[in-house]
Amino acid sequence: xxxxxxxxxxxxxxxxxxxxxxxxxxxxxxxxxxxxxxxxxxxxxxxxxxxxxxxxxxxxxxxxxxxxxxxxxxxxxxxxxxxxxxxxxxxxxxxxxxxxxxxxxxxxxxxxxxxxxxxxxxxxxxxxxxxxxxxxxxxxxxxxxxxxxxxxxxxxxxxxxxxxxxxxxxxxxxxxxxxxxxxxxxxxxxxxxxxxxxxxxxxxxxxxxxxxxxxxxxxxxxxxxxxxxxxxxxxxxxxxxxxxxxxxxxxxxxxxxxxxxxxxxxxxxxxxxxxxxxxxxxxxxxxxxxxxxxxxxxxxxxxxxxxxxxxxxxxxxxxxxxxxxxxxxxxxxxxxxxxxxxxxxxxxxxxxxxxxxxxxxxxxxxxxxxxxxxxxxxxxxxxxxxxxxxxxxxxxxxxxxxxxxxxxxxxxxxxxxxxxxxxxxxxxxxxxxxxxxxxxxxxxxxxxxxxxxxxxxxxxxxxxxxxxxxxxxxxxxxxxxxxxxxxxxxxxxxxxxxxxxxxxxxxxxxxxxxxxxxxxxxxxxxxxxxxxxxxxxxxxxxxxxxxxxxxxxxxxxxxxxxxxxxxxxxxxxxxxxxxxxxxxxxxxxxxxxxxxxxxxxxxxxxxxxxxxxxxxxxxxxxxxxxxxxxxxxxxxxxxxxxxxxxxxxxxxxxxxxxxxxxxxxxxxxxxxxxxxxxxxxxxxxxxxxxxxxxxxxxxxxxxxxxxxxxxxxxxxxxxxxxxxxxxxxxxxxxxxxxxxxxxxxxxxxxxxxxxxxxxxxxxxxxxxxxxxxxxxxxxxxxx
Numbered sequence: 001x002x003x004x005x006x007x008x009x010x011x012x013x014x015x016x017x018x019x020x021x022x023x024x025x026x027x028x029x030x031x032x033x034x035x036x037x038x039x040x041x042x043x044x045x046x047x048x049x050x051x052x053x054x055x056x057x058x059x060x061x062x063x064x065x066x067x068x069x070x071x072x073x074x075x076x077x078x079x080x081x082x083x084x085x086x087x088x089x090x091x092x093x094x095x096x097x098x099x100x101x102x103x104x105x106x107x108x109x110x111x112x113x114x115x116x117x118x119x120x121x122x123x124x125x126x127x128x129x130x131x132x133x134x135x136x137x138x139x140x141x142x143x144x145x146x147x148x149x150x151x152x153x154x155x156x157x158x159x160x161x162x163x164x165x166x167x168x169x170x171x172x173x174x175x176x177x178x179x180x181x182x183x184x185x186x187x188x189x190x191x192x193x194x195x196x197x198x199x200x201x202x203x204x205x206x207x208x209x210x211x212x213x214x215x216x217x218x219x220x221x222x223x224x225x226x227x228x229x230x231x232x233x234x235x236x237x238x239x240x241x242x243x244x245x246x247x248x249x250x251x252x253x254x255x256x257x258x259x260x261x262x263x264x265x266x267x268x269x270x271x272x273x274x275x276x277x278x279x280x281x282x283x284x285x286x287x288x289x290x291x292x293x294x295x296x297x298x299x300x301x302x303x304x305x306x307x308x309x310x311x312x313x314x315x316x317x318x319x320x321x322x323x324x325x326x327x328x329x330x331x332x333x334x335x336x337x338x339x340x341x342x343x344x345x346x347x348x349x350x351x352x353x354x355x356x357x358x359x360x361x362x363x364x365x366x367x368x369x370x371x372x373x374x375x376x377x378x379x380x381x382x383x384x385x386x387x388x389x390x391x392x393x394x395x396x397x398x399x400x401x402x403x404x405x406x407x408x409x410x411x412x413x414x415x416x417x418x419x420x421x422x423x424x425x426x427x428x429x430x431x432x433x434x435x436x437x438x439x440x441x442x443x444x445x446x447x448x449x450x451x452x453x454x455x456x457x458x459x460x461x462x463x464x465x466x467x468x469x470x471x472x473x474x475x476x477x478x479x480x481x482x483x484x485x486x487x488x489x490x491x492x493x494x495x496x497x498x499x500x501x502x503x504x505x506x507x508x509x510x511x512x513x514x515x516x517x518x519x520x521x522x523x524x525x526x527x528x529x530x531x532x533x534x535x536x537x538x539x540x541x542x543x544x545x546x547x548x549x550x551x552x553x554x555x556x557x558x559x560x561x562x563x564x565x566x567x568x569x570x571x572x573x574x575x576x577x578x579x580x581x582x583x584x585x586x587x588x589x590x591x592x593x594x595x596x597x598x599x600x601x602x603x604x605x606x607x608x609x610x611x612x613x614x615x616x617x618x619x620x621x622x623x624x625x626x627x628x629x630x631x632x633x634x635x636x637x638x639x640x641x642x643x644x645x646x647x648x649x650x651x652x653x654x655x656x657x658x659x660x661x662x663x664x665x666x667x668x669x670x671x672x673x674x675x676x677x678x679x680x681x682x683x684x685x686x687x688x689x690x691x692x693x694x695x696x697x698x699x700x701x702x703x704x705x706x707x708x709x710x711x712x713x714x715x716x717x718x719x720x721x722x723x724x725x726x727x728x729x730x731x732x733x734x735x736x737x738x739x740x741x742x743x744x745x746x747x748x749x750x751x752x753x754x755x756x757x758x759x760x761x762x763x764x765x766x767x768x769x770x771x772x773x774x775x776x777x778x779x780x781x782x783x
Contacts, residue, residue: 021060023081025088027069028054028232036092039071068622076622078724080783089232093126114565115472117513117525119577119611121146121206125228128198130680130690131716132244132735132773133252134271136196136204138716141694142676144611144634145208149747151765153273153282154312155341156196157747160221161208161581161609162670173220173533179227179290179304181350181368181398182215186421186456186482187536195308195346199252199267200288202228208611209558209579210509210531214415214460214476219531219556219583227290227304229265230256235782240731244773247274247281263292276768277315278330279338284310298356302366305349313340316380317749319760327743327766333381336437342375365399377432377441380762387430387443396421411466415476418459425452425537446490452537453485472515474527480507482534486547498547502540507532507553522565529558535587539599552601556583571617581607588647588703603645605667610637628682636674640667647703662703668750673697686723692716701763702751709763712744729779734772741770 027039027050035054040047043058043066050056058067060081069090070076077092113120121143123136131138137156140148147159158171171190176183184190207215207222215222230236239253250271257264269286288306295301316331316339333339352366372392379385400417431444462476484502513527533554540548560579566572585601615632645662666672678692694714701707720733745764753761 022057023060023067023088024055024057025090026050026054027056027071027090027092029092036071039069039092042068042070070622076627080726091231091234093124114517114521114523115515117472117474117515117527118529119145119208119560119562119579121204121208121613123204123206125198125202128201128204130678130692131718132248132737133198133242133250133775134248134273136198136201138692139198140204140206142634142678142692143206144613144636144676145609146206147671147674151314151747152275152280152312153271154195154284154310155282155314158223159669160206161579161607162220172536175215175222176225177215177222178225178348179302179350179366180224180352180364181366182396182419182421183348183368183370185392185394185423185536186454187423187484187534189536195269195284195286195306197269197286199254199269200228200286200306202226208577209560209581210511210529210556214462214478214511219533219554219558219581227265227288228254228256228267229290229292230258230263232258233783234258236779237782238729238777238779240775240777242773242775245771246276246768247272248771248773249273250775261294263290265290275313275315276771277328277766279313279335279340280315280330282310282312284308300354302352302354303350305347307345307347309343309345311341311343313338314378315765317752317762318764318766319762320764321760322762323745323764323766324743327769331380331762333379333385337377337379337385337432337434337441338438339378340376342377342440344372344374346370346372360404361402363399363401365397367395367397369393369395379432385432386447387432387441388427389430389443390425390427392423392425394421394423407465409468413464415462415464416460418457420458421454421456423454425454426450427452447492448541449488449490450541451487451489452541453487454483454537455485456480456482470517472517474511474513476512477508477510480509480532482507482553484537484540486540488547500547500549502547502549504534504553518565521567521570522563524561524563526561527558531556531558533587535599539587548598548600550601551587551599552585554583554585554587554601556581571620572614573616574612574614576610576612578610579608583607586645588645602647603663604643605645606641606643607667608639611635622684625684626681627684628680630680631678632680633675633677636671638670638672640670641665642667642703645703660704662705665703665705666700668700668703668705669748671696671699686721688720688722690718699748701748701761702753707753707761707763709745709748712742713740714742714744715739727781729777729781731777731779732775733777734774736770736772738768738770743769 027036029036037050037052037054039050039054041050041056041058043060046058048056048058066078066080068076068078069092071092077090079090081088123139123143128136128139134153137148137150140146145161148156150156156171158174160174162173173188175188176190203226205224209221210219235257237255242250252269254265254267267288271284273282275281286308290304293301314334316334318331322329348370350366350368352364354362354364356362374388374390376388378388398419400415402413402415404413427450428446429448430446432441433444434441458478458480460478462474465473467473482504486499488497488499509530511527511529513525515523515525517523535551535553540551558579558581560577562577564575583605586603586605587599588602613634615630617630619626619629621627642662642665647660647662674697675695676692678690681689696712698708698711701709716735716737717739718733718735720731722731744767746767747765748763752763
């Protein structure tokens with residue numbers, strides 16, 4: 001009997017063991033794919049940690065039991081694992097940038113940020129979606145050294161370590177890459193090929209300062225944007241709706257799926273905004289598709305397609321009295337003539353392939369194309385106005401070979417490649433006819449009709465060496481050729497044909513960087529880099545129809561040194577950089593008669609600055625009521641001065657040009673001190689809170705430094721509830737922007753006094769007062 005009892009117990013134990021399921025898997029960063037060693041995996045009371053390779057093995061007691069995965073600096077993830085799952089890859093979303101583990105692609109090195117020389121800001125999806133999701137402007141302005149502004153939703157300008165003095169609209173002097181393919185124009189400007197929508201973007205890397213050794217022309221910097229994509233082994237459908245003040249509404253939907261050899265993400269966005277000011281609307285509809293296929297062990301293919309169509313109103317600038325007393329009004333001319341981009345359409349696509357010849361030798365090659373059209377009545381008054389109808393077609397490609405041998409005891413990496421861009425820009429500018437104030441204007445007489453073909457070709461090479469004693473050396477250089485070919489097709493009587501080829505001098509841009517790591521978590525770095533910024537097409541086309549053939553690119557040399565890393569068990573992250581850039585041949589606007597503007601090379605600037613970002617992970621424990629508590633702050637100090645800087649303005653009274661020497665003055669449009677700070681909080685029940693505070697110092701509005709915009713501070717709050725119920729994820733949120741109802745103008749029109757003709761200068765484009773929003777997101781996981 002005793003033997004039978006023992007046998008029965010043994011059989012029951014064997015049966016229980018047999019019914020248990022063993023799950024094997026790997027924990028990775030959802031965006032980069034990097035493994036997360038030491039991640040915690042919990043199943044009921046069973047808790048294990050992932051190996052140094054991020055792998056784990058855990059025994060489940062019931063079919064369909066969930067796994068809770070947590071890792072310091074990442075959002076806790078709960079997934080349901082079916083009993084027949086053999087191996088699962090779990091992607092984690094970062095809630096904290098850990099400088100010891102985050103991998104960056106900047107400078108084409110694909111290594112830890114800790115081992116990279118250069119000032120690089122990193123924004124993950126969770127940071128990009130910290131606000132109302134209208135755009136990424138609020139997130140971009142948390143990166144030290146970056147200032148992103150909007151005339152209206154969909155019409156942006158960005159400064160990275162620089163002035164917006166000669167950047168009245170659009171994005172100039174900043175190179176933009178989408179999934180490793182260049183989508184800036186050859187002249188360094190960025191149109192609407194890619195919409196800066198947080199639903200489409202998985203991550204942004206901001207390379208500050210000249211990066212010409214790998215990315216071509218531009219003293220400002222580079223934006224490396226990556227498409228949002230599906231997490232590991234994901235199959236989900238998500239939809240969301242947000243509504244807010246001033247007629248803001250937004251619908252978005254996405255489908256994401258992935259497997260061992262593929263990753264597909266499709267996104268749709270429809271957004272409407274009436275605008276804070278009169279004639280200040282912004283509407284858009286976007287569709288985006290990203291796919292990645294691993295066709296073999298050696299070959300990976302990537303494809304993306306984005307189309308956006310929309311319209312936006314331009315309210316125009318106000319003088320100080322108007323901005324203070326009636327900030328929501330539009331400029332009278334803008335209101336009467338509905339100045340706007342009445343309609344824009346932009347399509348961009350790209351295909352790339354990465355082929356691994358061996359473990360030491362790879363090639364990545366991609367091609368892209370974009371098509372854009374604009375219907376754009378513009379102007380500020382009777383002396384400056386027009387109706388532009390324009391179409392742009394561009395294409396190009398980029399290839400890079402990487403060879404990574406081990407030279408004795410030194411690991412090395414050699415990169416060589418090239419990039420080619422072509423853009424055909426066909427523009428017709430007409431006079432404006434409008435018989436009824438407030439109605440849509442019509443086109444009048446044609447006064448400018450041209451085709452501008454811009455081409456750029458670049459060759460680049462880089463060598464990296466992992467030296468003894470934890471030194472990392474990078475040497476790189478590029479060769480760039482740039483030209484604008486202009487065909488003037490206007491055939492009116494008395495018009496002088498200004499067709500011609502503008503060939504800029506070929507440019508070699510070298511860079512050297514050195515990093516010394518201190519232990520596993522700290523590093524110091526320094527670099528010297530050279531760059532140049534060509535004049536965009538709009539700066540060579542004078543308003544009177546003549547061609548500005550004498551203008552030359554700006555040139556700059558940048559010196560910087562920095563310190564980054566984490567301490568206190570990876571809870572404290574800090575990144576500090578000091579730099580000085582000497583800019584020559586600075587391009588400045590020259591005010592002329594009747595309110596028109598031309599551009600010329602007129603001097604130089606000395607640009608010194610300090611950028612610092614600090615965050616502290618006070619709490620990160622999914623078992624606690626407050627599962628995440630992270631305060632953070634970024635600070636930017638700028639001391640930019642004109643050197644040998646002379647400007648010209650037109651005096652209407654004497655009908656003459658006046659030259660003024662502004663050497664030693666502060667550079668127009670550069671904020672001396674700015675701060676962004678906040679607190680991110682998550683709780684075990686699912687309630688979360690994001691607070692963001694901004695402070696901007698007073699800024700000079702003109703070259704003579706006789707006008708300044710006042711300093712201002714902003715506070716934004718967002719609170720929400722996020723929970724997963726089996727396969728359904730729910731996210732409810734609401735928020736307040738500009739809690740204190742501060743009256744301010746983020747976007748300013750510099751040197752407006754030069755064309756005021758005795759009237760109060762119109763510097764200001766008032767930004768929204770206090771505004772509210774609320775939304776809901778629903779996600780269904782098929783797995």
